[in-house]
Amino acid sequence: MLPDTPGKPTPVTGATLDERIANAKKQLDAHFVETVRWHFNPETGTPFWLEKAKTFDFNPLTDVKSFDDIKRFPIFEDEWLRGGPVRKWVPKAYANRGVYVFETGGTTGLPKSRIVIDDFKIDYEMMSDTLPDQYFPRGSNWLMLGPSGPRRLRLAIEHLAQYRGGICFSLDLDPRWVVKCIKDRKIAEANAYKEHCIDQALTILAGGHEIKCMFTTPKLLAALDEALRNGKLEDKYRSLGKAIPSGGLRSIKATGITGIFSGGTEFTPQFTREAYEEMLDNGEVYMTPTYGNTLMGLACSKPIGPEDGFKITYYAPQPRAVAQVVNPKNYDEIVPYGGTGRVLLTTLTKEFFVPRFPERDEGEREPPYEKYPWDGVSGVRPFSEIAGSTVVGVY
Amino acid sequence: MIRIPALRFGKPYTSLDKATLIHHATGEPVAEVSQVTGSQIARDVGTCARARKDLAAIPIKDILAIYKKAADYFLNGTLPCGDAELTFADYVRNLSATTGSPMVFCDRNARKVHYVLANIEEVIGGLTRGLDVEALDRGYTLKNGRMQAFYPTTDVFGAVLPSNSPGVHSLWVPTLAFKIPLLLKPGREEPWTPYRVIQAFLMAGMPAHVMAFLPADHAGASDILRLCGRSMAFGDDRTMAPYKNDHRVEIHGTGYSKIILGEDEADNWEKHIDLFVEAIAANGGRACVNASAIWTPRHGDKIAKAIAERFAKMKPRAWDDPACEISGFAKPEVAEAINKLIDESLKTPGAVDVTDAVRGTPRLVKEGRVAYLLPTVVRCETPEHPLANKEFLFPYASVIECPQADVLKRIGYTLAASVITNDAGFIAEAMACPTIERLNIGALPTNRLTWDQPHEGNLFTHLYKQRALQLADGHTAHV
Numbered sequence: 001m002l003p004d005t006p007g008k009p010t011p012v013t014g015a016t017l018d019e020r021i022a023n024a025k026k027q028l029d030a031h032f033v034e035t036v037r038w039h040f041n042p043e044t045g046t047p048f049w050l051e052k053a054k055t056f057d058f059n060p061l062t063d064v065k066s067f068d069d070i071k072r073f074p075i076f077e078d079e080w081l082r083g084g085p086v087r088k089w090v091p092k093a094y095a096n097r098g099v100y101v102f103e104t105g106g107t108t109g110l111p112k113s114r115i116v117i118d119d120f121k122i123d124y125e126m127m128s129d130t131l132p133d134q135y136f137p138r139g140s141n142w143l144m145l146g147p148s149g150p151r152r153l154r155l156a157i158e159h160l161a162q163y164r165g166g167i168c169f170s171l172d173l174d175p176r177w178v179v180k181c182i183k184d185r186k187i188a189e190a191n192a193y194k195e196h197c198i199d200q201a202l203t204i205l206a207g208g209h210e211i212k213c214m215f216t217t218p219k220l221l222a223a224l225d226e227a228l229r230n231g232k233l234e235d236k237y238r239s240l241g242k243a244i245p246s247g248g249l250r251s252i253k254a255t256g257i258t259g260i261f262s263g264g265t266e267f268t269p270q271f272t273r274e275a276y277e278e279m280l281d282n283g284e285v286y287m288t289p290t291y292g293n294t295l296m297g298l299a300c301s302k303p304i305g306p307e308d309g310f311k312i313t314y315y316a317p318q319p320r321a322v323a324q325v326v327n328p329k330n331y332d333e334i335v336p337y338g339g340t341g342r343v344l345l346t347t348l349t350k351e352f353f354v355p356r357f358p359e360r361d362e363g364e365r366e367p368p369y370e371k372y373p374w375d376g377v378s379g380v381r382p383f384s385e386i387a388g389s390t391v392v393g394v395y
Numbered sequence: 396m397i398r399i400p401a402l403r404f405g406k407p408y409t410s411l412d413k414a415t416l417i418h419h420a421t422g423e424p425v426a427e428v429s430q431v432t433g434s435q436i437a438r439d440v441g442t443c444a445r446a447r448k449d450l451a452a453i454p455i456k457d458i459l460a461i462y463k464k465a466a467d468y469f470l471n472g473t474l475p476c477g478d479a480e481l482t483f484a485d486y487v488r489n490l491s492a493t494t495g496s497p498m499v500f501c502d503r504n505a506r507k508v509h510y511v512l513a514n515i516e517e518v519i520g521g522l523t524r525g526l527d528v529e530a531l532d533r534g535y536t537l538k539n540g541r542m543q544a545f546y547p548t549t550d551v552f553g554a555v556l557p558s559n560s561p562g563v564h565s566l567w568v569p570t571l572a573f574k575i576p577l578l579l580k581p582g583r584e585e586p587w588t589p590y591r592v593i594q595a596f597l598m599a600g601m602p603a604h605v606m607a608f609l610p611a612d613h614a615g616a617s618d619i620l621r622l623c624g625r626s627m628a629f630g631d632d633r634t635m636a637p638y639k640n641d642h643r644v645e646i647h648g649t650g651y652s653k654i655i656l657g658e659d660e661a662d663n664w665e666k667h668i669d670l671f672v673e674a675i676a677a678n679g680g681r682a683c684v685n686a687s688a689i690w691t692p693r694h695g696d697k698i699a700k701a702i703a704e705r706f707a708k709m710k711p712r713a714w715d716d717p718a719c720e721i722s723g724f725a726k727p728e729v730a731e732a733i734n735k736l737i738d739e740s741l742k743t744p745g746a747v748d749v750t751d752a753v754r755g756t757p758r759l760v761k762e763g764r765v766a767y768l769l770p771t772v773v774r775c776e777t778p779e780h781p782l783a784n785k786e787f788l789f790p791y792a793s794v795i796e797c798p799q800a801d802v803l804k805r806i807g808y809t810l811a812a813s814v815i816t817n818d819a820g821f822i823a824e825a826m827a828c829p830t831i832e833r834l835n836i837g838a839l840p841t842n843r844l845t846w847d848q849p850h851e852g853n854l855f856t857h858l859y860k861q862r863a864l865q866l867a868d869g870h871t872a873h874v
Binding site: 279 | 410411412430432433434435437438441617621636637
C-alpha cells in the first residue's frame with residue numbers, strides 16, 4: 001500500500017445532510033479562494049493566468065470571496081490548451097518539480113495538453129476510497145484494458161493499483177488510430193484493431209497473474225465479454241499448453257475478476273443494465289461507472305443497480321473540481337434540479353486552474369446526497385447541439 | 396401507444412433505451428420499440444449453433460406446413476404486437492402510419508409477404524432450381540442418379556432491413572424453410588412486418604429460439620453484418636461500400652434499373668408508354684427494380700414529354716386514400732434534400748425537367764407534416780449528365796438518346812433491364828451483357844418479378860454450398 005499523496009482534501013462532515021451540504025459549500029468557498037490566490041499570485045502563480053488577468057475587469061487576488069465569484073472569470077476555451085509552450089501552465093511555485101503532460105483529442109490537429117504533477121495521484125486515491133474492498137481486494141493485481149500513450153488514464157490506473165497494494169498490467173492501445181479508421185469508414189480495420197487489443201488482454205489474463213480488478217471502457221468490456229464467450233481465453237490457455245480450469249473461462253466472472261472500474265466513454269443506463277445482467281452475472285462482479293476527463297479529474301457515481309433503473313449519477317470530486325449543469329444559452333444560469341443542461345466543469349487544484357469549461361456533454365442536475373453533499377449530474381450524454389458532428393469516445 | 400419488445404431468440408426483452416415511432420401525418424406517437432446493443436447481438440448470435448441444429452432436426456414437410464399455417468395467421472389472424480393485438484388491417488394501418496407509405500402500397504406489399512409464406516414450396520423450387528425439398532433433411536439428393544449435396548454456410552442469417560420498402564420482406568421469409576435461424580434487424584420505422592411474420596410463425600408452431608427480432612442502431616447493424624455468417628443488407632452505395640467485397644453479405648442497394656429500346660422498337664415508343672409509367676412509378680417508385688432511366692436511339696424528347704403528361708396527373712393524396720399513387724416522406728427533410736439535389740444538378744447544362752413545364756407546379760409539395768416529391772422525368776442530352784444515372788426515393792427517370800450499338804457499353808450496373816426489341820443480334824448482346832443482373836426481353840416492365848427467379852442474389856446459394864459426397868453401400872446421411 002502506498003501512503004497518501006499530500007493534498008487530499010479533508011472529508012466533509014456533518015450530522016445531517018443539510019449540515020453536510022452547508023459544510024461542503026463552506027469548504028468549496030475556502031478552497032476556491034485559496035486556489036485563485038495561488039494561481040494569480042505573482043510569486044506562485046501560473047504564467048498563463050497571470051497574463052490573462054491583465055484582461056480582467058476585477059482583481060482575482062482581492063475580489064474573489066466565494067465560489068459564486070467563478071462567474072467573474074471568462075468561459076474557459078479549450079483552444080487555449082492546444083499548442084505551447086506548455087510551461088505557461090506550470091505554476092511558478094512548481095517550476096522545479098517533475099511535470100507530466102497528458103493529452104486529450106489529437107486524432108487530427110493539435111491535441112489539448114494538460115500539465116500534471118501529483119493531481120492524478122490525488123484524484124485516484126480519492127476514487128480508491130470509494131471502492132468496496134470486497135470486490136477490489138487490497139493487494140490484488142489490476143488489468144488496465146484502456147488507452148495507453150499520452151493519456152492520464154494509463155498512469156492513473158497504475159497508480160490506483162499501486163496505491164491499493166497491487167501491480168497493474170497494461171497493453172498498447174492507440175484510440176487515435178481507431179478514430180481514424182472510423183472516420184475513413186475502415187470498419188474491418190477498426191474491428192481488427194479491437195481484436196488485437198482484446199488479444200493482448202487475454203494474454204495477460206492467461207499469464208497467471210492473479211488479476212482481480214480491471215479498468216476498462218464500456219466498448220472494451222463488451223468486446224472482452226464477447227471474446228470470453230467465444231472461448232478465446234480458453235483457446236489462449238490451450239495455445240500456452242495450460243489446463244483450462246474446471247467450469248471454463250467463458251465469462252468475466254470465470255476469469256477471477258471481481259471488480260471493474262469503468263469509464264472513458266459515454267455510459268448509458270442501458271449499457272449498465274446489460275453489463276450487470278449479461279456480462280457480470282447479475283452484479284456478482286462489481287462495476288462502478290465513472291465520468292472524467294484529463295482536464296477535470298474523476299467523478300464517481302452513486303452505486304448502480306436495478307433498484308433505480310440503472311440510473312447513473314455522477315458527483316465531481318469537490319472541492320478539487322465542480323460540475324455544474326447550466327443553461328447552454330446562459331452559462332451563468334444553473335438549471336433546476338431534474339432540469340437538463342450542459343455540463344460546465346471547473347478544476348481547482350494548485351497544479352491546474354480551469355474555470356467554467358463547457359464540456360461536450362449534457363445531462364440532468366441531481367441533488368446532493370449523503371456521500372456527496374453537493375450537486376451531481378445524471379444521464380450524461382453528448383451535448384445535443386454538437387452530437388454527431390464528431391467521433392467521440394471510441395475507447 | 397404500442398410497446399414492442401425485442402425478441403432475443405425466444406426471450407422478449409424490454410430495453411431502457413427505446414425508439415419512439417410517430418405517425419408521419421399527425422405526429423402522434425404510435426409505438427415504442429425496444430432496442431438492443433451490438434454486444435447483446437453478439438451474445439445472442441452465440442446461441443445460434445444449437446438453434447440451427449434444433450431447426451435442422453424438424454422434417455422439412457413439417458416446416459412447410461408451419462409456413463402454410465403462418466400464411467393464414469399473417470393474413471387472417473389477430474396477432475400479438477408487443478402489448479397490443481393487431482388484425483391484418485390494423486397492421487397495415489400502423490405500417491403506413493410510421494413509414495409514410497400509403498396504405499394501398501402497404502397492403503399490396505404485405506400480400507407479397509403472404510404470398511411467399513403461402514407458396515413457399517414454389518419459392519423454394521425457384522431458389523433451388525427444382526431441388527427435391529427432402530435434400531434439406533438429408534443434406535443431399537440423388538436426381539437422375541446424380542448426387543447433389545449441400546452444407547449450410549452459417550448458423551444464422553441476419554437481415555438488416557429498410558424502413559422505406561415493405562416489399563423486401565418477401566426476400567428473407569424463406570430462410571427458416573432452409574433450416575437456418577433468422578435474425579431480423581427491422582428498419583427504424585418498420586418493425587411491423589418482421590414482428591408480425593415472427594408472430595405468425597410462432598402461432599403456427601415454429602420454435603421461438605430460431606427467430607430473433609433485434610431493433611438496433613447503425614452500429615448494431617454493422618455488428619450483425621460482422622457476426623452473422625451470412626446476411627443481407629439494404630442501403631445506398633455509400634452505406635454498403637464497406638461490404639462490397641464481403642461475400643458473406645448480400646447487398647441490396649441502388650438498382651439503376653433501366654428500359655432500353657432497340658432500333659426496331661424506338662419508333663413504336665407510344666405503345667409502350669403504359670409500360671414506362673408502370674416501371675418508373677409502380678409502388679411509389681421506391682424499389683430497386685423501378686426503372687430510373689429510359690435509353691432510346693431516338694424520340695427522347697417525345698418520350699419524356701409523354702411520360703411527363705402522365706406523371707402530371709399524379710397528385711399527393713392522403714395516406715389512407717385507396718387511389719394513392721405516390722408515397723409521402725415521413726421525414727420531410729429527406730424530400731427537401733432530394734429536391735435540392737435535383738435542382739442543383741439541373742444547373743449543369745444538358746438536362747431539362749420535362750415534368751416541370753407540363754405540370755406547372757413545384758416538384759416538392761408540403762402538406763402539414765408530410766412532404767411529397769411529385770413524379771419527375773428529366774431529359775438528359777448525354778449519359779454523362781449528373782442526372783442521367785440517378786435513383787431517388789420517388790418516381791424519377793431520365794430519358795437518354797443513345798445509339799443501339801453503344802447502349803450496352805454505357806449503361807453501367809443495372810439491376811433490372813427491360814430490353815424492348817425483336818432484333819436477335821441485340822438480344823444476344825443483351826444476354827451477354829455482364830452489367831445487367833435481371834434481364835427482361837420484350838415489353839415487360841422492370842418491376843414485374845417472378846417468384847421462381849430471384850432478382851438479386853439467391854438466398855439458397857447464399858445459405859448453402861454444394862459439396863461432393865459419396866456414400867458407401869448401406870450408408871445414409873441426414874443433417
